[in-house]
Amino acid sequence: MRARIIPPALHKGDVIQVVAPAGRPSAVEPFRSGLAVLEQMGFVVRYPERLWPGSGFLADSDTARAEELNRAFADDRSAAIMTVRGGYGSLRILGGIDLDLVRAHPKIIVGFSDITVIHNHLLASLGLVGLHGPVLTSLAASTPDSVMRLYRCLTGSWRNAFALPGIEILRGGAKVEGILAGGNLTSLASLLGTPYDFSWQGLVVVLEDVNEPPYRLDRMLTQLAIAGKFNQAAAILLGDFSLADARLYDTGPVDQEWLWQRVLDLTAASGIPVWAGLPAGHGPENLTLPIGADVVVNSNRRSLFFC
Template sequence: MQTFGLSAPTIPPYLQKGDKVAITCPAKKLPIPMTDAINLLESWGLEVVLGETVTASYNQFAGDDDLRARDMQRFIDDDNIKAIIAARGGYGTIRMIDKVDFSRLAANPKWIVGFSDITLLHSHIISNYGLACIHGQMPLNIPDASAYSLETLRLALFGEELAYEIAPNLLNRTGDSNGILIGGNLSLLVATNGSVSDVDYSSKILFIEDVGEYLYSADRMLRCLKRAGKLKNLAGLIVGGFTDMKDNDIAFGQNIQQIIQEVVNEYHYPVCFDFPAGHVSNNCSLILGKAAKLSVKQDGASLSY
């Protein structure tokens, strides 16, 4: 496994009107057509190509593992496709990822877009190819997505300025840092630990989010990362949405922000809570694998590239 430092990231070519983009489904099957996504992408001047997986079904998946891998491979190998957008997350990417040859991305970089289960893809291509990718809204989420979050996706894809100002949080830890932005869904980050898709966290700004987890489980996952040495040498930490968190009959006794604060309390890098990204309608886009600047002050925080 290769690891990439601050000087090494590769930024795929930003999109231009007339470019072809593909929608594929590497995990769970779709319950609705891609009409909204097609209309949105076409309004940006893009040509949309749909993969076989968009209409495929195999148990809970968008076709069996081989079909989902072939669909991804088709778009990786097609130099006319400038971005590959995952239609949704769910579960299933880990079942097909090792059937895909990603090496073509080194010769012909293109954007891989998605979040949630797609964290595995992001981590894999950052770790092995130093290639930036986009954590952002997916086609399934478009009907419920905020207009602003969709605009941030357009900005990210077309290479326009992307910067955020975040409201203050009493649990924030102040400071300024620079580093490559990595991360995504906490459950998937833990699932990649020790694998060929694992990322070097040292000197990186880590973003984390999750949905529907028990508080004790989130605590355990964070402590797994800590015990693996992942949290010790970060440049900074950004905490996104941890939505629909659950508790046991006997209360855990801490909310998710308190859990995170305790786990990283001994470290000294800046920490920003309440970043608008994750399983939320205002899921603002982040360019992972690209150098970023995080500044956390008493009166708020900022993230820029």
């Protein structure tokens, strides 16, 4: 893993640029409400005068989405970048991201879900620390704790103990130190076999997903295990795995305990710590995590310490 690049923290009055590297807003109200939350935090928010023209599941063409992200990094008038939503499409633009430009103009980039591939690509390629947290269109529906956590992380207050009294310690052990990585399970699995795959060696990996039936979750977890990822990781932190609609699948909804046991089985050889119930993912409680930060996993104290 490369030496880390930690972007400058924000101050009130700083500009946040909104970009759409994946999908476009599906409705106007969550977009406007998200803008209002950022403005209430004291930031100035900029976004395209002509909102993203894409149709279907993409905000725009691959070239246009990559160029928009590059412009946001290059623009010294903006202090941070917030993605408008996840969805699909980030994988398609990774080759178009100008890494030299990002290295020269490091900024905080915020998002989760499909944005996972961007966070981990920039971490593996440059060592850039990013924020796995709400996207603009999920911000207004987030819990007050999630909004406050995002504000603190944007303004540089992520280097502290993060107590998790409700966490489930599926397998504990001694304190573990590593670099925080990961995010959406489907997005991480999509990197396997591509030039953008990265080693999990020494990483504390967050996994979360939404509306996936058990057989798909099992397929992705098994694929990662066969690829050797779980044998490389220092610890696994399982976030929110929102239930799939049982009406859509003959397998029924996800049984959390089944999921937890499957991860324990796949990590049995390494014996690494496995936690469940991390308040991160597609639900209203999506507490911002600094992807790329050094983290101490303390099972005895049920806390993460970022430094």
